[in-house]
Amino acid sequence: MSRRSLLRALGAGAAGAALAGCGVPAAFVEPGERAGRDSSDTDHTLHFANWPLYIDTDDDDESKRPTLDAFSRRTGISVTYTEEINDNDEFFGKISPALMNRQQTGRDLIVISDWMAARFVRLGWVQEMDRAKQPNVAKYLDPQLRTPAFDEGRLHSVPWQSGITGIAYNRKKLGREIRSTGELWADDLRGRVTLLSGLDESFALLMQGDGVDITRWTADDFHTMCEKVEKRVRSKHIRRFTGNDYIKDLATGDVLACQAYSGDVIQLQADNPDIEFVVPEEGAELWAESLMIPNLARHKRNAERLIDHYYDPEVAAELAAWVNYVCPVPAARDVLASSKDEETAALAEDPLIFPDDAMRERLAIARDITSEERMDFAKKWNGIVGL
Numbered sequence: 234m235s236r237r238s239l240l241r242a243l244g245a246g247a248a249g250a251a252l253a254g255c256g257v258p259a260a261f262v263e264p265g266e267r268a269g270r271d272s273s274d275t276d277h278t279l280h281f282a283n284w285p286l287y288i289d290t291d292d293d294d295e296s297k298r299p300t301l302d303a304f305s306r307r308t309g310i311s312v313t314y315t316e317e318i319n320d321n322d323e324f325f326g327k328i329s330p331a332l333m334n335r336q337q338t339g340r341d342l343i344v345i346s347d348w349m350a351a352r353f354v355r356l357g358w359v360q361e362m363d364r365a366k367q368p369n370v371a372k373y374l375d376p377q378l379r380t381p382a383f384d385e386g387r388l389h390s391v392p393w394q395s396g397i398t399g400i401a402y403n404r405k406k407l408g409r410e411i412r413s414t415g416e417l418w419a420d421d422l423r424g425r426v427t428l429l430s431g432l433d434e435s436f437a438l439l440m441q442g443d444g445v446d447i448t449r450w451t452a453d454d455f456h457t458m459c460e461k462v463e464k465r466v467r468s469k470h471i472r473r474f475t476g477n478d479y480i481k482d483l484a485t486g487d488v489l490a491c492q493a494y495s496g497d498v499i500q501l502q503a504d505n506p507d508i509e510f511v512v513p514e515e516g517a518e519l520w521a522e523s524l525m526i527p528n529l530a531r532h533k534r535n536a537e538r539l540i541d542h543y544y545d546p547e548v549a550a551e552l553a554a555w556v557n558y559v560c561p562v563p564a565a566r567d568v569l570a571s572s573k574d575e576e577t578a579a580l581a582e583d584p585l586i587f588p589d590d591a592m593r594e595r596l597a598i599a600r601d602i603t604s605e606e607r608m609d610f611a612k613k614w615n616g617i618v619g620l
Contacts, residue, residue, distance in 0.1 A: 262335065262356065263357065271532065276531070279310055281312055281315070282317050282342070283317075284522070287344070300551050301314060321346050332358040341526065342526060343524070344523065347381060347383065351381075353525060367540060374561060374562070375563055377593060378598075391540050393521070395521040396496050397519055397559060397585065398493070398494060400438075400517075401509065402483075402491070403486060406489055413513045413515055414438060426489070427472050430618045438513070440455075441517065442515055462617055495510055496558040517595060518599055546565045558586070
C-alpha cells in the first residue's frame with residue numbers, strides 16, 4: 234500500500250458529506266478548545282499512529298524499531314506504535330467523529346499527507362506545537378518545507394518524510410531519455426503511459442507540464458489540464474490510471490513511462506537499473522507527509538519530544554537509510570556520508586533522498602485544493618479517471 238493515498242471517490246464524498254451534514258461551522262474547533270489536560274509529566278507514554286513500512290526495523294527482529302527504541306531508552310517514554318493508516322480518507326473517517334465532537338481520538342501523534350493535513354488545520358483539529366521545546370526542528374527542518382500555504386510557519390505540522398512526484402521510465406526499453414512532462418505524449422509512448430488516479434497526487438505535475446506555477450494555480454488552470462488529459466484518454470494514449478500498482482507495470486515493461494514517487498523508484502532501481510526517475514525541466518511537486526498532534530491529546534509534550542528526536546541528524550539519517558524518501562533534515566546527509574558502510578554512504582549522494590541545488594530549483598509545493606473547490610474538482614477528475 235502506498236504511503237501516498239489514492240483519492241477515492243467514496244472516501245472524498247463521504248468525508249465531505251459528513252462535514253456537510255454537521256455543518257462545517259459546527260465541525261470547526263476554536264483555538265481555546267483544542268488543548269486537553271496534558272499528562273506527560275506523570276504518564277510517560279505515547280500513542281503514535283503511522284503508515285505501514287514507514288519506520289526502520291531491526292534486520293533480525295522486525296518487531297524492534299531501533300530509532301523508536303532509542304527514544305524510549307533516552308527519555309523513559311514508552312511508545313505504542315500502530316501501523317493503522319492505510320489511506321488518508323479512510324483514516325479521516327475513523328477519527329473525524331471524535332474530533333468534530335470535541336472528544337479524544339486516543340492518539341497523541343499521527344502522520345498524514347499534507348493535502349489532508351490542510352483539512353485538519355482548516356477545521357482546527359490539531360494543536361499548535363511549542364517550537365521552543367523542539368530545538369532540532371527549529372534548527373534542522375528543510376527550509377523548502379518550512380512554509381506550506383496550509384500551515385504558515387509549520388506551527389501545526391512537521392514533515393515526517395518528504396518526496397517528489399515526477400516521471401519514471403524504462404530507458405533501455407524506450408531507447409531514449411525523457412526530460413520533460415510533454416515527452417510523455419510522444420507517439421512512441423501511445424498506450425504505454427500511466428498517470429496516478431488520485432487527484433491530489435496527480436494534478437500538480439500535469440499542470441507544471443503546461444507551464445503553470447503550482448504555488449498559485451487557478452480553476453482555469455485545472456480545467457485546462459483536465460481537458461488535455463481527457464483528450465489523451467479518448468485517444469488511448471494513456472493506458473490507465475493507477476495507484477501504487479504502477480510499480481508492477483513499469484517493472485514488467487507493460488508501461489514504459491509513468492507518474493511516480495521518488496521513494497518507490499529507488500526500490501525499483503535496486504532490481505532494475507534501467508528504471509530512471511526524472512524531475513522534469515518544467516518542474517515537479519515536492520510533497521510531505523507530516524506529524525500532527527490531534528486535539529485533546531493526553532501526551533502532547535511527549536509527542537513534541539518524539540518529533541524533536543527524529544530531527545536529530547543522527548536519528549534522521551538512520552530513518553532515511555531505511556525508508557529512502559526525501560529526508561526533511563538536510564543535515565542528515567553528512568551523517569550518512571561519513572558512514573564506513575559503502576552502501577550507506579552512497580545514499581548521501583542520491584538526489585532522490587537529498588536533492589541537489591539544481592533539482593531543488595525545479596521543485597515546488599502545490600497550493601492546496603480548497604474545501605470550496607474540492608467537491609467539483611474531485612467530481613470532474615474522478616469522471617475522467619473512472620472512479
